[in-house]
Each structure stands twice: as C-alpha cells, then as structure tokens.
Amino acid sequence: MEGHSxxxxxxxxxxxxxxxxxxxxxxxxxxxxxxxxxxxxxxxPVLLIILWILGGIIALCGALAYAELGAAMPRAGGEYxxxxxxxxxxxxxxxxxxxxxxxxxAPIAASAIGFSxxxxxxxxxxxxxxxxxxxxxxxxxxxxxxxxxxxxARIQNTLTFLKVVLIVILILTCLSLGKGNxxxxxxxxxxxxxxxxFKTMGLSLMWIMFAYSGWNASTYIGSEIIHPVKNIPRSxxxxxxxxxxxxxxxxxxxxxxxPPENMKGVISIGGMAVGNLFxxxxxxxxxxxxxxxxxxxLSAFIILGPRVYYSMAADGYFFKFVSKVHPRFQVPSGAIxxxxxxxxxxxxxxxxxxxxxxxxxxxxxxxxxxxxxxFKLRATNQAKLRLRGYxxxxxxxLIFGVTMLVLSYLERPLVSSIAxxxxxxxxxxxxxxxxxxx
Numbered sequence: 001m002e003g004h005s006x007x008x009x010x011x012x013x014x015x016x017x018x019x020x021x022x023x024x025x026x027x028x029x030x031x032x033x034x035x036x037x038x039x040x041x042x043x044x045p046v047l048l049i050i051l052w053i054l055g056g057i058i059a060l061c062g063a064l065a066y067a068e069l070g071a072a073m074p075r076a077g078g079e080y081x082x083x084x085x086x087x088x089x090x091x092x093x094x095x096x097x098x099x100x101x102x103x104x105x106a107p108i109a110a111s112a113i114g115f116s117x118x119x120x121x122x123x124x125x126x127x128x129x130x131x132x133x134x135x136x137x138x139x140x141x142x143x144x145x146x147x148x149x150x151x152x153a154r155i156q157n158t159l160t161f162l163k164v165v166l167i168v169i170l171i172l173t174c175l176s177l178g179k180g181n182x183x184x185x186x187x188x189x190x191x192x193x194x195x196x197x198f199k200t201m202g203l204s205l206m207w208i209m210f211a212y213s214g215w216n217a218s219t220y221i222g223s224e225i226i227h228p229v230k231n232i233p234r235s236x237x238x239x240x241x242x243x244x245x246x247x248x249x250x251x252x253x254x255x256x257x258x259p260p261e262n263m264k265g266v267i268s269i270g271g272m273a274v275g276n277l278f279x280x281x282x283x284x285x286x287x288x289x290x291x292x293x294x295x296x297x298l299s300a301f302i303i304l305g306p307r308v309y310y311s312m313a314a315d316g317y318f319f320k321f322v323s324k325v326h327p328r329f330q331v332p333s334g335a336i337x338x339x340x341x342x343x344x345x346x347x348x349x350x351x352x353x354x355x356x357x358x359x360x361x362x363x364x365x366x367x368x369x370x371x372x373x374x375f376k377l378r379a380t381n382q383a384k385l386r387l388r389g390y391x392x393x394x395x396x397x398l399i400f401g402v403t404m405l406v407l408s409y410l411e412r413p414l415v416s417s418i419a420x421x422x423x424x425x426x427x428x429x430x431x432x433x434x435x436x437x438x
Contacts (some may be wrong), residue, residue: 015117015231017153018218021300022239024160026059027167028107029114030211031247032290035254035272036266043264044188051201052251056244058400059215060371061393063240065371067233070219071385072377078189078220079370086373090430095366097311097426101387102362102419105339107213109346110359111298112137114267119269119293124282134347137298142340145302149224149330152303158294164246166289170274171249178277180256188260191395202407206360209404212434213246213363214297215240218303229384303416306335317433357412362419363407368401378432 013021021237035048047244075081082100084092119129145152174180218225218235225231250270254263257273266272270290275283310332313323319334326333374394377383387393409416 012150012280013153013221013225013377015234016083018155018221018225018231018235019073020157020160020241021221021303022214022217022235023164023243024156024296025214025217025304026239026243026297027160027163027211027246027293028211028214028301029110029294030207030213031250031269032270032294034207034418035112035251036263036268036272038204039188039260040265041205042188043260044190045260046112047190047201047261049206049248049251051208052247053244055205055212056240057419058209058397059212059240060114060237061166061397062078062214062367062371063236064387064389064393064398065374066216066219067236068374068377068383068385068387069363070222070230070232070236072382074225074232075311078216078304078308080311080365081222082370082373083217083366084315085161086376087369089315089434091319091366091369093312093430093433094423094426096308096318096428098362098366098423099305099308100339101422103340104301104308105342106346106359107210108136108298108305108339108343110300110349111294111301112343115159115291115294115298117268118271118287118294120293121138122287131347133345135293138340138343138347141299141302145299145334146326146329146336147431148326148331149303151329151372152313152331153297156296158305159293159299163293163296164242166293167246167250170270170286171253172248174253174273174277175249178257180277181259182256184255184257191227199407201410202404202409203357203398206357206364206405206408207213209364210302210360212243213359214300214369215243217304219421220307224307233387235384240320258377270298289391294310297391302336302339306332307409309338317430322374339401343384348349357415359409359420361416362410362422363409364401364405364424368398368405371397371401376386 038051039045042051059220059328069082073081073085080092080096082092083095113130115137116130116133119133144155215236216241218232224226254269255275257276258269262272263269268287271283271287274286309322311316312318313320313335321334322332322338324334325331369393373393378386378390
C-alpha cells in the first residue's frame with residue numbers, strides 16, 4: 001500500500017512540452033469567459049485589472065512553492081503524491097478525490113461549454129445545441145489521448161503554440177488598430193471598501209484564480225518528465241510568467257473595447273471585444289478562433305487528470321481498473337475514460353458561473369496544504385531545490401489563499417457548502433478503499 005508504482009509511465013516529456021502543458025492548462029475558458037461575469041460584481045475596470053495582476057502574483061508564488069515540491073518528489077499525481085508523503089494518505093486521497101470530482105472534470109466541462117458558447121456566437125443562426133457540441137468535443141479529445149502521451153503531446157504542443165500566437169495577434173491588433181475608447185477605463189463606480197465589497201473581491205479573486213489554475217500542471221506528470229529536478233521548476237515558472245503577461249494584456253483589450261456596463265454578464269467576452277473594435281465580420285472570425293483555442297486547455301486537462309487517479313489506484317486508494325496502463329499506448333486508459341464520463345455529466349448538470357464557484361472553492365484547500373508543506377520539506381532536509389525568496393512566496397500564497405476562501409464562502413455560502421460537502425464525502429470513500437484493498 002505504501003509503495004508507489006508509477007514506473008510504467010516512462011520519461012518522455014521535455015522542458016518545451018512540460019511548459020506547453022502548463023500554459024495550455026492555464027489559458028483556457030477562464031480568461032475568455034470570466035471578465036464579463038467579474039464586471040457584474042466589481043463594476044470597476046481598473047480594479048478588474050488590478051485583481052488579474054494580483055491573481056498572477058499569487059499564482060507565481062504558488063509555482064515557486066511547487067517548484068521545490070516537484071523537484072523533491074517528481075512523481076505522477078501532483079498534490080496527491082505531495083500531501084500523502086508530507087502529511088497522511090487521507091490528505092492526498094481527498095486532494096485526488098476533489099481532482100476526480102472537480103479539479104479536472106469540471107474544467108474540461110467548462111472549456112467544452114466555453115467552446116460551444118463561442119462557436120454559436122460565430123453562427124447564431126444554427127440550432128443552439130450547445131451541450132451536445134460540448135460533449136462531442138470531450139469524446140474526440142479523449143480518443144486522441146488514449147493513443148499515447150507522445151502522440152497527445154504533439155497535438156498539445158501544436159494547439160498551445162497556435163493559441164499563444166492567436167492571443168498575441170489579438171492583443172497587438174486590438175490595441176494598435178482597434179477603434180476602442182480609453183475613456184472606458186475611467187467609467188464604472190468604485191467598489192465600497194466595506195465588508196460587502198471585500199466579499200465581492202474575494203469571490204472575484206477566486207474566479208480569477210480558476211483562470212490561473214494550472215500553474216502547478218507539470219507536477220502532475222512528474223514521473224514522465226525528463227530531468228525533473230531541473231525541468232519541473234523551469235516549466236512552472238516559465239509557463240506561469242508568460243500567462244500572467246498575456247492575461248493582463250487581454251483584460252486591457254477587453255476594457256479598451258467594451259464599456260464596463262456592456263461587459264456585465266457576457267460569457268463570450270473576447271468575441272464581443274473584437275466585434276466592437278472591428279465589426280461583426282471580424283467578431284465571427286475571432287469567435288471561431290477563440291473557440292478552437294479552447295481545445296488546447298481541454299486537451300491539457302485530459303492529459304493531467306488521469307495521472308492523479310492512476311496514482312491513487314496504484315497506491316490502493318481507488319478502483320483497480322484505474323491503475324491499468326494500456327499495453328500498447330502506455331497511458332492510464334481506464335482513468336482517461338472515467339474522467340470523460342464525469343466531465344460529460346458536468347456539462348449536463350450546471351450553469352457556467354455555478355461551475356466556476358464550485359470549482360474555485362473546492363480546489364482552493366489542497367494547494368494551501370501543499371504550499372505549507374514546503375516548510376516541512378525544508379525542515380526535514382528533503383528539499384533538492386532551495387529557491388530565493390523563501391519564506392516570502394509561501395507566506396503571500398497562504399495569506400491570500402485562506403482569505404479568499406473565507407470571503408468567497410461568505411459571498412456564496414450555498415455553492416461553497418456543496419463544494420465542502422464534496423470534500424468531506426471523500427473521507428468515508430478513503431476508508432472504504434483502504435479496507436477493501438487490504
């Protein structure tokens with residue numbers, strides 16, 4: 001039970017592919033869909049951009065912590081492995097349980113829904129079978145990644161490269177040639193610096209951190225990365241730094257293109273921005289391009305999630321079929337198929353903003369525990385990498401992480417309580433598997 005048999009997942013991923021997976025995992029539905037929802041609560045474009053910068057700084061602090069964890073423990077499973085070894089297997093299991101129910105399946109669903117929103121924005125005359133299209137995309141990419149990590153990584157690298165190029169072109173074109181209005185930055189009303197305002201900012205920051213989620217992505221495939229002590233930290237910091245810059249610039253584009261009042265509640269915010277700057281014909285083109293850009297993040301989630309469930313099953317804390325590795329393609333095929341089924345259920349079950357809050361709250365706990373584990377890692381001399389800035393980057397992440405969860409719970413108690421219930425339901429499941437497998 002204590003052994004961790006992930007040796008059947010061979011080292012095949014280099015620095016470029018690992019960084020590509022981090023970038024792809026981060027740049028997904030969040031940046032193209034949440035700013036309009038955020039503006040509904042904030043009603044202040046400058047505060048919106050400040051919170052996106054703050055979210056990026058928090059993500060960088062988390063990436064620094066995970067760089068030390070990943071260098072010391074380069075195994076498949078990410079937080080599952082870290083928490084199991086640093087604390088107790090039940091903490092690792094609960095992290096994996098939340099990853100199974102929420103952490104990857106829900107973002108896959110959100111990316112697929114985001115794709116369908118942009119696709120039907122480009123073709124508004126088509127029948128609005130959004131959920132059918134979202135499910136179809138999940139099935140297609142699941143089949144792609146059942147054919148092996150190298151084949152999937154080539155698809156992933158291509159999609160990520162095209163997505164980054166698209167975003168850079170979008171930013172440069174909109175800011176240099178678009179017919180926007182700088183006056184938009186001074187519109188809106190200031191958020192009240194009272195308890196209600198802080199709750200709104202806490203929830204907003206949690207949604208933003210969902211858009212930044214993935215800053216720890218390469219640690220989930222640590223056992224498949226070549227030279228992990230060097231390449232895991234580099235991929236985390238390189239990927240997160242690039243995404244921070246792109247996110248801030250994209251939000252500047254949104255505000256430049258759209259008055260704050262018109263942004264409120266719009267999910268396909270990128271398409272609206274291009275439409276305002278260049279007209280409806282360009283809106284159709286860019287809505288399609290953004291829709292297909294979401295393939296990259298959806299693809300990355302499908303790569304990463306099954307490695308967590310695989311690690312849990314290999315340790316005896318999940319269904320045995322999930323630990324099966326395909327004899328030809330050398331991927332955890334049972335885990336990949338199971339994840340697709342859960343993601344499809346997510347597509348059928350909730351609205352976009354409910355999925356955002358549910359994900360953000362449920363996923364907020366375990367990175368806090370993992371980041372705090374760096375203190376133990378250093379105290380017990382297990383660290384193979386000691387980065388400068390310790391313990392400042394740990395303290396920043398922990399303070400903001402805890403504050404964000406408290407404020408978000410107070411702002412959305414019902415959905416947050418459902419997220420808490422999801423975590424707690426994992427406790428009896430853990431003891432069931434431990435008893436069953438022993």
